[in-house]
Amino acid sequence: MGADFAVDSLHRIGSGKLAFKGTVGKAKPRLSEGELYNYAVKALGRHMRSEAELRRLIRERAEFGESGEAAVSAVVAKLKEQHYLDDQNYAETYARLRQENEKLGARRVRRDLAQKGLKAELIEETVEARYGETNEEGLARQHLERKRIRKPENEREIARVVRRLVAAGFSTGVIYKILRQWDVPEERLAGIESAGEESFIDEGEA
Numbered sequence: 618m619g620a621d622f623a624v625d626s627l628h629r630i631g632s633g634k635l636a637f638k639g640t641v642g643k644a645k646p647r648l649s650e651g652e653l654y655n656y657a658v659k660a661l662g663r664h665m666r667s668e669a670e671l672r673r674l675i676r677e678r679a680e681f682g683e684s685g686e687a688a689v690s691a692v693v694a695k696l697k698e699q700h701y702l703d704d705q706n707y708a709e710t711y712a713r714l715r716q717e718n719e720k721l722g723a724r725r726v727r728r729d730l731a732q733k734g735l736k737a738e739l740i741e742e743t744v745e746a747r748y749g750e751t752n753e754e755g756l757a758r759q760h761l762e763r764k765r766i767r768k769p770e771n772e773r774e775i776a777r778v779v780r781r782l783v784a785a786g787f788s789t790g791v792i793y794k795i796l797r798q799w800d801v802p803e804e805r806l807a808g809i810e811s812a813g814e815e816s817f818i819d820e821g822e823a
Contacts, residue, residue, distance in 0.1 A: 648678045650688040657692050658701065667707050668693060669734020708735055708743040716747055720760035723748040725786025754794060757787045761795075768799045775801060 648656055657675050660666065666674070672689060679685035696702040708730055715721045715729070723744050730740045760782070761767075769775040775796065782792045 645678060647680045647685070649680075650691055653679055653688055654692045654695060657696060661696070661701055665707050665710065666702075667733040667735055668697070668702055668704050671696070671702060704735055704739060705743075708739055709747070712743050712747040716751070716756070720756055720763050720785070722753060722756060722760075722782075722786030722788075723751070724788070725784070728786070753787060754791050757782055757785070757791050757795060760785050760787075769796075769801065 653675050656678060657671060660671065660674055672693060675692060676685070676689050679689050693702065711730065711733075712726050715726050726747070727740055727744050730743065731737070761778070764781065766778060766781060769778050778796070779792055782795070783789070
């Protein structure tokens with residue numbers, strides 16, 4: 618039965634090689650400017666996107682060549698004019714939700730906004746406005762509480778707390794302070810301050 622199933626599951630192509638049926642899907646149809654606009658509006662209706670994210674998305678469905686690029690630019694311009702697409706509003710909303718709901722630090726939000734294609738100047742203005750007077754240590758403790766992470770009892774748990782807080786965007790200085798207040802022995806804190814504040818380790822927990 619296994620051999621028959623294998624034969625039935627394969628079909629021959631002109632080169633004589635074998636390929637699984639159904640592994641190659643049909644290419645999605647390219648959209649006109651009007652269709653591209655409707656597609657973009659629906660995408661924005663599902664969730665907010667930055668201008669760069671939306672451009673990447675709709676470019677995949679636009680016509681090839683200059684005509685497609687022109688259509689993408691026209692759609693983006695129209696959406697911005699209608700205030701459906703606004704990077705400043707996007708950045709402010711994103712930073713607020715990440716701080717209030719997920720208790721993430723400024724470094725994490727700054728990195729995420731950069732990955733979404735926002736301009737550096739806008740990112741700095743947004744992060745400063747949102748985090749400028751925030752108590753970073755207090756926010757870090759809220760993050761740990763949200764994740765139900767308690768005082769570490771051994772080396773492995775200490776390492777997990779450090780990874781968690783670095784991934785969440787908190788400085789190594791704040792991490793060191795929290796661990797010291799947890800009475801973690803000094804010898805176990807060696808190397809934390811040089812752990813690399815710009816290193817974000819994401820294990821799917823953040």
